[in-house]
Amino acid sequence: MITAELLSEVKALIQEDRIVEGENDHLLGNNGLVKVYPQTEEEISAILKYANENGKKVFVEGNGTKRGFGGLSESADILLSLADYKGIVEHVVGDMTLTVKAGTNFKKLQDYLAEHKQKISLDPFHPEAATIGGIVSSNDSGPKRLGYGSSRDVVIGLRIVYPDGKVIRSGGRVVKNVAGYDMNKLFIGSMGTLGVFSEVTVKLRPLPKYESLILLFFPQGNMEEIKAFAQKLLDSTMEPVTLELLSPALSEGLTGQSCYTLAIGLEDVETSVQYQENFIKSIQPENTNMKILTLTDAQAFWNQFYSLHSLESESLITSASLKIGVVNMDVTQVMKESQLLGDSHHLEVQAHGGLGHGLCQVNLKGSKEDVVSAIQQMRETVAGLGGYVVIKHLPFALRQEVDTWGPKPAHFFLLEGIKSKVDPNKVLNPKRFVGGI
C-alpha cells in the first residue's frame, strides 16, 4: 500500500496534526511509514484495532531511546509514539503509589516526586530522555538494582491496550496483590510485543535521607583482589545499594582514573551511611585508593553515569551496547573478557557490572566487522559461564547479522504460545523479540 492511502486511513483515527510521515532511512531501523502521536487511550485503541483488522504492522516507541534494541524489519506501517501520551494520572502521596501515562518522561517524574521526598526506585539509562513505558517495556535497570530491584519489583499495575484494541488491566493500585495470575510480569520486558502500555502504576520509595558513593580504585587491576573484597563486603551486614565494577576506560571518563573501580553506593540515614563508610574503610584492601562523594556530588556522578553511553548513531563508527547476565561473581570474568576484546578488536570498550546482581553492560565502539566479531566472541565466553548476552543497541543493518537475543530458550514454544494468544495477527512490534516473536 502506498503511504498516501495509509495516511488518509489513519487520519480517520487520530487528529491530522498528530500524524507525520515516517523517516525511512534511520540507521537504527524501527521506522514507520507514518508516525502517529496519540494523546488518548481511545486513540491508541483505535489505531491498534485498525491495524489488527487491516493486516497492518505497528511499532511502538516512547521517546526512541531503545530504537536500536532489537527488530528485524526496517519499517512497520505505523510507528506509534507515546511521547505525547504523558502526565500523572494519580499520585497518592500517603499511599506512596503513582499512576502515570506510559509516555511520561522519567527524569521529570523523578523531579516531581522529589518535591514529595519520594522516588521510583529504578535507575535506568538515559533518564532525561526515556519514558516510564519504555523503561518497563524493555526492563531497563541500572546499578541500584542491587538495593531496590527492577521493574518487576516496582510495577504494581498496568493498563494495556491489546492488539485488538481492548483495554486490559493487570495488577492494581495496592502494593500487595495475588488476585489471578501476576500478568504484570508478562508485560514487563516484553518489548511491546503483547500490548501497548497505557498506564503504569508503581509503588514508590522515600528518598534516602542521606547518600554517599565510595569509589574504590584498584590501580593494579588484580581481579582476584577485587573479588575477594566484594565477597567480604557482601558477606558483611552492610547494605550497599550498588556494588558496581567499572572498567578502566569507563572509570577514566567518570573519575579521571584509568583503573578498575568499584562504585559502592550507600543510602540511608546519615549515621548509618557513615557507619558503613567506616566499615568499608576498615576493610579497604592494600594498594587501593578511595574517594568518597556525598549527596549532590554522588548524584552528579550517577547522572553522568546513566547518560554516558551515547545514543548518537554515526555511519563510520559502529556502536553497540550489550546487556550480559551471569552469576554474580562471574561479572569479573565478563569485565576481563571485554578488556581483552577491546585490545584484540581495536575497540573502544566501556563496561560495568554489578557484583551483587550479576548484570553487566558492555558498550563497544569500532569498525563494523570488529564489533560483530567481538559480540560473537563474548557470546561464546558468556555461554560458557551459563549466562546470556542481549544486544541493547546496534544499528539495524547489523541486527540481521547478529541476533539481538541469542539462541532461543528450550521453552520457546511457551513464549510463542503466549504471543499467538495475545497477538494472533502479529500486529505489534513483529520480529522485535526473542526468536523472532
Added chain:
Amino acid sequence: MAVKGIKSKDRHILNLANIVGDARSIIYHKEDLIAYDCDGFTLHKHLPKAVVFPNNTDDVAALVKYCSDNQLPFLARGAGTGLSGGAIPLNGEVIISMVRMKKLLSVDFENRRAVVQPGFVNLKLTNSIADKGYYYAPDPSSQYCCTIGGNVAENAGGAHCLKYGVTTNHILGLEVVLPNGEIVEIGANGIPDAPGYDLLGLLTGSEGTLGIVTKITVRILKNPEAKKTVLAYFDKVEDGSQAVSDIISAGIVPAALEMMDKIAIEGVEAAAFPVGHPKDIEAFLLIEVDGIEAGLDEQINNIMEVCKKRNVREVRAAETEEERARWWANRKTGFGAMGAISPDYLVQDGVIPRSRLPEVLNNINNISQEYGLRIANIFHAGDGNLHPLVLFDARIPGQREAALEAGSACLQACADVGGTITGEHGVGVEKREEMRFVFTDEEIIAQTDIREVFNPFNLLNAGKLFPTPGRCVEIKRELKEKETAIS
C-alpha cells in the same frame, strides 16, 4: 508388572503405583483419602482419586504424563496449609504430593542463592543457613510447616514482606513439569532477566494451574545487622490506623508493621502465646525496623513520635530478643488463636490503599453488625493487607453461610476503595466469584487465555482461580461462535 501390596482393581491405581514403584508411595483407600479432601480452607471438601508421592522430577513427569494421556484430572500439593482451597481436589483429582521431594540441593553463599526441592519447608531453609548469617526472606505465618513449592504456587507473603517483598521477589529459577509431562527449566542458574517473557513471574502465584514446580532457585539474604521492635497500644482503632499511614508517609520503611484489633487481642491472649496486652485497648501496632544498627534509633524515635501524635496510650521497644520473639509468636499464631474464643472462624485476605484503613475498618465493623457475627482484624497494616477473621459457630444453622457472605462483603469493601480481594492467600476455590469484584470478564479471559497455553485441557488443578461455572467461559464461547458464524 504389578506393585506388591496394591489391592485395587482400578487400572489407573495400578499404573500410578507402578510409576512410583511401591505401595508406600500411593494412597487410594477411601478412609486414607479423607485427610486429603481439603487444605487449610475447610469449607469445601472433595475426595481425591488417589494421592501419589513421587521421589524425583522424573517421577513427577511420568505421573503427569500418565494423567494427561489418560485424561485424569490432577494437582500438586505441598503441606496443605493453603488458606484459599488451592489444593482441594474438586474434580476427584490424582493428588501429586511433593512432600518427599524435600531436599536442600545446594547453597551458594558467594552468589546468594540456594536450590531446594518443592517439598522443602520454608523455615528449614533459614535454619539451614542461619549459622552463616543468612536467611530466606518470605515468612508466611505457617513457615514452620509450609513448603517452598506451595509458597511459589501461592506467591506467599508474610509479615516481613513490607520491606523485603513477597515470594516472587525472591525466586530466581524454576524447574517445572508442564501439564503434558514435559520438563522445562526457567531462569537457568538463577541469573536474572533471562531473555523472553518473564515466566518465572507468571508461574509464581499461578496457584498450581500452569505447571508443577520440581526445583526452585531462591535468593538468600544476609541477616540485617540489627532489628528493633516496638509495640504501641491505642485506645482508638482510628488512631492506630492513622499512625500506620503516618509512619509510611514519614518515609520510614519498616521491615514489618502489623496491627490487631480488640477482638483479635482477646483471641491471642486466650490462646497459647499470651503477651499480657492490656484488656481494654482497642488496637495495637507491632512495628519492626531492621538494618544498620547505627541508623535504627533515629527510625524508632520517629515512629514513637508519630504514635504519640496519634494519642498512643503506651509505646515501648522490646528489651530482649526473648521479648521480641514472644511478641511475634503471639502475632504469628493469631489466626489459630481465634479457636480459643470461637468454635469456627473464616480468614479473609483483602488489600486496600493504606490511607483508606480507617474507612475500611469502619465498613468492616458495619458488616459485622449487619451479619451479627464478630469480626476480628489481624493484619499487615503496612501493606494494607487486611485479614478479617469472621467468627461463627457452624453448629448454628445458617451461620456458616452468613460467615461466607460476611467474608465476601469484606472483600467487596476492599475492592470498593480501589483495593483487591487477596494479598497473599490466593483465590483458590474460595474467592473465584470475588474475582469479579476486581476484574472484568474480558480481563479474566485474558488470564484464562494464558492458562490455555500451558494447560490446554485444563486437567491440572481445574476449577481454581477463575469464576466458575464460568459466565466468562460462556461469553467466550459465544464470542467464538459469533466469530465462526461471521467467517
